[in-house]
Amino acid sequence: MPGLLSGPVSLTVIFLLTWLIRRSCAQIWTDEVSDMQYGRLGANVTLACGKAKIRTPVVWHLNHSAALPWHQVTSDGSLVLHHVDHSAEGVYVCHDNQGLLLHSVRLRLGHPPGLLSISCQVPNHTHVRCSWVDSVKTFLPPQYIASFRNGQGWKPCVVDVIHKHCDIEDSTFWQPTHTLNVTEVNALGSQTTVVWLRLQELLKPDPPESLKVEEVESHPKRLSISWKHPSSWPRRDAFPLIFQIRYRPKGSEYWSDVYSEDSSIVIFDALAGHVHQVQVRARDEVNSDTQWSEWTPVSLARTWQVSTTPDPPEEPPPPEYIFPFNPDPETSTMRTHSESTLLIG
Structure with missing residues (x-):
């Protein structure tokens, strides 16, 4: 019994099936199977067309394009790229002369590390x-x-x-x-x-935190300054800090400074009636070889001032109320009684 397909028809079917399988394999390999190769910028890079040596002619493509950087194909099918730059990066595929995908590789370029x-x-x-x-x-x-x-x-x-x-x-x-x-x-x-x-x-502490500057009531040349230790300096008792506080009237070029082992001070030589700039920094107290922290951001405060608002005028006292003459009832009764007695007598 003759086969279902024979002669030219059978050959045509076989050819179509082979072409479809090659297309399918090529699509899978191009999209999903890709080795990674690294090359040095400016050098020559060689890409092998698979691990086995290829004796048949091969064709290389970069990123699905026929254009390639300056290159050479060796007798075993390897691709040699000359003096590569970043334009040579991408996915390279090699096919045999019938279009069958043999290998794909992704090329990435760069330099080895330096100091x-x-x-x-x-x-x-x-x-x-x-x-x-x-x-x-x-x-x-x-x-x-x-x-x-x-x-x-x-x-x-x-x-x-x-x-x-x-x-x-x-x-x-x-x-x-x-x-x-x-x-x-x-x-x-x-x-x-x-x-x-x-x-x-x-060793360099972080700057002090929560700087606060306030006026001192009734003292126009004083300012109260307080702050907190850096939160990254947890062992305060074992490693005490010393603080430098600097201050100046706003607009002045010259700072005054004072040192403190505590986290608050009162300065007594502020310029009355002026806004002052204040900053604080810290250093390890025991070892003088250590570094000062950065200064805190500037904090502003004005010294205390006597109020210049005039007192409101005093209100005149309320007028005295004058009661109408109203004799004491008891006195009136007694007088009346006496008068009556005299009249009767």
């Missing part, structure tokens, strides 16, 4: 935060590995990749020097930056 510029902030005796800035713009996603060494060995520095800093808790301040290692890693390589730190010299 970092690192700075550290020490807001109190138990916390160190170190931040860094890249010296090389890599154009590639980084990873950072950070560690901190004191006299007791290495400790991890907890990294925030987005904000490019790391935090160390419970550092050992009595050691003379500390070492920080930060390694940046990307797909093209790695680079370690090492810095040596003297935490005592880096």
Whole structure:
């Protein structure tokens, strides 16, 4: 019994099925199966057409376009891109001479990491935060590995990749020097930056908080000034702060200042009748090698003034009420009684 399909019809069906399978595979591979390859900007980059060597001619495309950067196709089907720049990034696909998709790869370009510029902030005796800035713009996603060494060995520095800093808790301040290692890693390589730190010299409190300046009633040359310790300075008894307060009449070029170990003072030499500018900053009281905090924002206040509002005029006293003559009833009765007695007698 002859087959259902034979001759030219069978060949046509087989050809169509093969074409549809190739189209389907090409669509799936192009959209869903793509290796990632990284290359260095300005260098030559070679893209292989799959892992196996291809002896048949192949055709390469970039982002579904026939246009390619300056390139060369080798005998094994690899694509060599010369002196690549960012225009060479994208999805590359290679086909055989019949249009069958052989391989796809996404190319991303950049640079290996360079040394970092690192700075550290020490807001109190138990916390160190170190931040860094890249010296090389890599154009590639980084990873950072950070560690901190004191006299007791290495400790991890907890990294925030987005904000490019790391935090160390419970550092050992009595050691003379500390070492920080930060390694940046990307797909093209790695680079370690090492810095040596003297935490005592880096200790810089945050500014005082809640600065308040008020007049002192009946004292036109005094101002009452108060503030709070920085909230990041929790151990006040173990690590006391000293405060510097500066003040001046608004518009003056010259500041007066005073120091205090307490969180409030009264100044006695303010300029009467003027608005004054006041700021406060703090420093570790025990170690003079530490740094002053930043100044608080300026707070404004006017000294006390005698009220200039005139007193209201005194009201005249109410007029005295004059009662009409009304003899005492008892006296009148008695007089009447006496008069009656005299008349009867």
